[in-house]
Amino acid sequence: xxxxxxxxxxxxxLGIPDERIILMLVDDMACNARNKYPAQxxxxxxxxxxxxxxxxxxxxxxYEVNAENFLRVLTGRHKAAVPRSKRLLSDEGSxxxxxxxxxxxxxFLKFQDSEELQxxxxxxxxxxxxxxxxxxxxxxxxxxxxxxxxxxxxxxNSYSHHLDSDVGVSVVDRFTFYTLAFFEKLNMYDNxxxxxxxxxxxxxxxxxxxxxxxxxxxxxxxxxxxxxxxxIQQYRMEPKTLSWPGILPIPVYSTSVTVVxxxxxxxxxxxxxxxxxxxxxxxxxKIGGGMEVLGFSPILLIFLFYISILIGSL
Amino acid sequence: xxxxxxxxxxxxxxxxxxxxxxxxxxxxEARYRGFDVARCSVDKSSDMNQxxxxxYWWNEVKKFRVKEMELxxxxxxxxxxxxxxxxxxxxNNAKPPGVELWAVFDVPQSLVDVYWRNxxxxxxxxxxxxxxxxxxxxxxxAPELTFKPSFGNLRYGTLPREAVCTxxxxxxxxxxxxxxxxxxxxxMDRPSIYRGFYHSxxxxxxxxxxxxxxxxxxxxxxxxxxxxxxxxxxxxxxTYSVETNxxxxxxxxxxxxxxxxxxxxxxxxxxxYLHLDNGLVGELxxxxxxxxxxxxxxxxxxxxxxxxxxxxxxxxxxxFEEVDYLHGKSTSVIYGFSVEKYSDSQPFDLxxxxxxxxxxxxxxxxxxASRFLMGSGNERGAIAISLESTESSEGLPTSHIIDGRCxxxxxxxxxxxxxxxxxxxTLQVFVDKQPxxxxxxxxxxxxxxxxxxxxxxxxxxxLKLPCGSKSAAFSLEFDKGFLHIDEYPPDAxxxxxxxxxxISFPSFNARMNFSEDEFLNNSPILSKFQETSPVLSYTxxxxxxxxxxxxxxxxNVITITCTVFxxxxxxxxxxxxxxxxxxxxxxxxxxxxxxxxxSQLLSRLSAxxxxxxxxxxxxxxxYSFISFRLVLKILLVAxxxxxxxxxxx
Numbered sequence: 001x002x003x004x005x006x007x008x009x010x011x012x013x014l015g016i017p018d019e020r021i022i023l024m025l026v027d028d029m030a031c032n033a034r035n036k037y038p039a040q041x042x043x044x045x046x047x048x049x050x051x052x053x054x055x056x057x058x059x060x061x062x063y064e065v066n067a068e069n070f071l072r073v074l075t076g077r078h079k080a081a082v083p084r085s086k087r088l089l090s091d092e093g094s095x096x097x098x099x100x101x102x103x104x105x106x107x108f109l110k111f112q113d114s115e116e117l118q119x120x121x122x123x124x125x126x127x128x129x130x131x132x133x134x135x136x137x138x139x140x141x142x143x144x145x146x147x148x149x150x151x152x153x154x155x156x157n158s159y160s161h162h163l164d165s166d167v168g169v170s171v172v173d174r175f176t177f178y179t180l181a182f183f184e185k186l187n188m189y190d191n192x193x194x195x196x197x198x199x200x201x202x203x204x205x206x207x208x209x210x211x212x213x214x215x216x217x218x219x220x221x222x223x224x225x226x227x228x229x230x231x232i233q234q235y236r237m238e239p240k241t242l243s244w245p246g247i248l249p250i251p252v253y254s255t256s257v258t259v260v261x262x263x264x265x266x267x268x269x270x271x272x273x274x275x276x277x278x279x280x281x282x283x284x285x286k287i288g289g290g291m292e293v294l295g296f297s298p299i300l301l302i303f304l305f306y307i308s309i310l311i312g313s314l
Numbered sequence: 315x316x317x318x319x320x321x322x323x324x325x326x327x328x329x330x331x332x333x334x335x336x337x338x339x340x341x342x343e344a345r346y347r348g349f350d351v352a353r354c355s356v357d358k359s360s361d362m363n364q365x366x367x368x369x370y371w372w373n374e375v376k377k378f379r380v381k382e383m384e385l386x387x388x389x390x391x392x393x394x395x396x397x398x399x400x401x402x403x404x405x406n407n408a409k410p411p412g413v414e415l416w417a418v419f420d421v422p423q424s425l426v427d428v429y430w431r432n433x434x435x436x437x438x439x440x441x442x443x444x445x446x447x448x449x450x451x452x453x454x455x456a457p458e459l460t461f462k463p464s465f466g467n468l469r470y471g472t473l474p475r476e477a478v479c480t481x482x483x484x485x486x487x488x489x490x491x492x493x494x495x496x497x498x499x500x501x502m503d504r505p506s507i508y509r510g511f512y513h514s515x516x517x518x519x520x521x522x523x524x525x526x527x528x529x530x531x532x533x534x535x536x537x538x539x540x541x542x543x544x545x546x547x548x549x550x551x552x553t554y555s556v557e558t559n560x561x562x563x564x565x566x567x568x569x570x571x572x573x574x575x576x577x578x579x580x581x582x583x584x585x586x587y588l589h590l591d592n593g594l595v596g597e598l599x600x601x602x603x604x605x606x607x608x609x610x611x612x613x614x615x616x617x618x619x620x621x622x623x624x625x626x627x628x629x630x631x632x633x634f635e636e637v638d639y640l641h642g643k644s645t646s647v648i649y650g651f652s653v654e655k656y657s658d659s660q661p662f663d664l665x666x667x668x669x670x671x672x673x674x675x676x677x678x679x680x681x682x683a684s685r686f687l688m689g690s691g692n693e694r695g696a697i698a699i700s701l702e703s704t705e706s707s708e709g710l711p712t713s714h715i716i717d718g719r720c721x722x723x724x725x726x727x728x729x730x731x732x733x734x735x736x737x738x739x740t741l742q743v744f745v746d747k748q749p750x751x752x753x754x755x756x757x758x759x760x761x762x763x764x765x766x767x768x769x770x771x772x773x774x775x776x777l778k779l780p781c782g783s784k785s786a787a788f789s790l791e792f793d794k795g796f797l798h799i800d801e802y803p804p805d806a807x808x809x810x811x812x813x814x815x816x817i818s819f820p821s822f823n824a825r826m827n828f829s830e831d832e833f834l835n836n837s838p839i840l841s842k843f844q845e846t847s848p849v850l851s852y853t854x855x856x857x858x859x860x861x862x863x864x865x866x867x868x869x870n871v872i873t874i875t876c877t878v879f880x881x882x883x884x885x886x887x888x889x890x891x892x893x894x895x896x897x898x899x900x901x902x903x904x905x906x907x908x909x910x911x912x913s914q915l916l917s918r919l920s921a922x923x924x925x926x927x928x929x930x931x932x933x934x935x936x937y938s939f940i941s942f943r944l945v946l947k948i949l950l951v952a953x954x955x956x957x958x959x960x961x962x963x
Contacts, residue, residue, distance in 0.1 A: 028477035030479050031389065031478065031479035031508050039505045039508040054494070056484065057481055057485070061477070064444050064446075066804075081435035081446075082435060082439075083435055083438065083439025084439065086439050112804040113805075114865065311952075311956075312955060312959030
């Protein structure tokens with residue numbers, strides 16, 4: 001939950017108002033009787049920053065966070081009485097940022113320990129969102145592609161960053177930790193972009209994500225959607241042709257566009273350079289039979305040695 | 315209409331003075347973005363009627379035709395035995411845990427359910443709570459006897475398990491004119507509020523649409539936040555060595571970590587009241603008498619700020635003493651402080667320091683109500699409500715005597731979900747531990763039996779208990795029902811909740827009487843205390859474990875059947891299609907085509923070396939690869955041996 005709240009807080013700080021954010025939190029951790037620090041959620045064991053703050057507005061919580069409501073939010077098909085604050089209300093000019101955190105696995109995400117959402121369902125829903133924006137004339141700014149970044153590759157595990165022994169739980173995962181460390185340095189007027197990062201350090205990948213997020217946030221008022229349910233594994237989605245309008249206000253955006261296009265290719269191919277995009281160190285593969293070449297079996301060695309001595313002495 | 319930007323150097327804007335404005339950065343530039351006004355613009359004033367259309371959110375209250383509504387969010391249980399149950403504060407502000415909502419609508423009875431549904435959804439969006447769960451008819455009910463008469467337009471629903479946190483307080487505070495930036499609401503330090511034993515925020519809406527009478531038509535909104543906190547001694551820095559018996563002293567800044575920075579400029583009045591309830595006042599007077607300190611009336615002399623028992627840090631502006639001619643018992647005292655003359659530079663901080671240990675008890679409701687479950691197992695059980703008399707029921711006023719018998723009227727309202735199938739014919743009544751016939755005790759009873767998956771079971775009873783009775787108890791048996799697998803919440807093994815029952819004592823009034831004073835009319839909270847309202851108390855929420863299915867069974871079934879299918883069809887296809895040894899032959903021929911004569915030679919050599927029977931041309935590449943490695947090894951060792959022999963031999 002601290003992951004989602006950290007990103008929520010960051011997004012609000014960089015200028016997106018609550019009306020444009022849908023926050024779904026499953027647990028009531030902050031005011032739970034077992035929380036030693038009531039109404040406070042920390043993402044760092046130094047407890048410096050209270051993520052829950054004074055002004056958090058949670059749109060879906062508790063039992064309302066389930067796969068059905070999540071898909072309803074993405075597709076926009078609600079019952080008639082559902083209030084506006086619970087709807088995504090995206091239109092053709094929207095950029096949507098979807099952040100999901102929790103547990104999941106290969107091709108699925110987990111909701112509430114009792115339900116699962118398949119990756120193809122999620123992909124279809126996201127496709128539906130994209131399609132809704134794709135039917136308008138090309139004069140509008142269209143983001144008709146999808147960029148997905150996960151915190152670990154298929155077959156890898158995603159780990160938490162550190163354990164807070166005062167509170168008793170792990171407070172943040174590595175992906176979110178580095179992403180936020182990058183964001184804390186930004187403010188609302190920065191012009192950050194993906195292309196400004198060149199160093200492939202372990203945090204560099206999440207910095208790239210951070211910059212991408214910054215690009216999304218600093219452009220045209222997007223509605224954003226966060227969830228606290230499951231982790232994204234690698235999705236393979238068909239990249240659409242990114243159509244981009246000819247006139248862009250700030251030059252930095254155009255460089256971002258090209259990098260975005262490149263990232264698409266990354267995701268399309270199966271061989272992704274792990275160090276560049278994903279911060280988790282992969283589990284070292286078990287080194288197989290190649291090593292055995294260097295080792296000699298000692299008995300064979302002695303035998304051959306004697307044979308050669310014999311041959312030599314002849 | 316215009317936007318103005320100002321730089322505030324006030325404490326609320328500078329994080330309590332920590333982040334001062336640095337004027338060296340002047341001139342300052344403000345940029346605006348995304349300014350959006352919710353408005354209805356008209357060209358001529360005659361077109362104003364279109365602004366009353368229902369799709370504007372400010373018309374929603376009128377849209378929902380709500381005459382009266384109360385919504386409360388509570389966490390914690392009000393401890394009646396310690397915190398009292400008789401005064402208007404406990405009676406009006408002790409609410410059941412979770413969310414409680416009741417509303418009276420001004421529409422024909424057939425449409426009330428539809429309006430209720432829309433209201434629950436709107437409130438859930440407004441207050442960030444799952445109030446929309448109250449839309450289904452299994453969660454709400456329509457009481458008639460125990461609430462004031464509403465001709466079938468009242469709906470009542472509760473969610474006992476709803477968690478209350480900052481996200482519910484934030485929109486509640488946004489309804490205040492100064493939000494939490496100025497005035498009394500600036501005290502709302504969230505960790506301090508949620509650290510308490512009990513907190514409850516309540517919203518009461520009354521809408522009066524007058525025709526011709528002098529009452530203005532309009533909407534009245536009353537918001538109450540009730541928090542029970544314990545002043546922690548380590549915060550004030552007191553050591554507990556000597557003063558272990560003295561109750562802890564407190565001040566506003568020690569409890570909340572903040573002071574009151576003056577009043578909200580839009581508020582008509584802003585006051586703080588310190589209420590010493592009758593138990594405390596009586597105890598203090600007793601202590602005075604015991605110590606033989608002859609002071610006529612400590613609370614009216616100049617020494618009220620520091621008397622022998624406690625000392626308050628601010629001089630009160632007004633002292634109210636309750637006039638009690640009914641009970642002949644001690645009366646409560648209220649100190650009023652006006653926040654108007656305080657400001658940011660001179661904030662208001664009220665503190666109370668105790669000097670001597672005082673022990674007192676708060677006045678309780680005539681009967682202490684509690685509720686519990688009986689029985690065991692997952693098939694059946696019983697609900698029992700027990701009413702024990704507290705000492706305040708002795709010495710009842712004579713106004714209760716009806717027809718020559720002294721009777722105590724008690725109203726009980728209980729809603730039980732449909733999966734707890736209650737059998738109302740098993741209702742048993744015990745007075746003073748003796749079973750009684752229902753007709754002796756129950757004056758009126760209204761029962762709405764539950765319908766599976768449609769409506770809950772509602773029971774409303776009006777009882778007339780004899781005055782001197784020490785205890786009364788009711789028991790009601792039930793069977794546990796089965797839910798559909800989709801209806802179980804994700805944490806089904808925790809159990810299911812039966813919401814609190816409401817026990818009210820209509821013949822007692824929870825009110826304070828003050829002598830007439832024009833100051834009182836300006837103070838909404840004191841005039842509220844003077845209103846006549848029955849004494850209410852809520853019982854506990856009951857947690858019932860129901861039988862839960864094995865949620866992994868669908869997975870198990872799918873796995874087993876798929877395995878069986880796979881085995882069956884797999885073996886069937888194998889039997890029909892596969893020819894024996896065909897695979898090996900194909901592989902061998904393929905390998906035979908690839909391997910050249912060198913490797914064949916080598917393999918024969920290595921086979922001779924190893925003493926193994928020579929196999930057919932290699933059927934697998936790794937084998938020949940290993941033999942290649944073997945050849946390399948042999949050559950290497952042989953060359954080493956030859957050079958050794960040559961140089962040292």
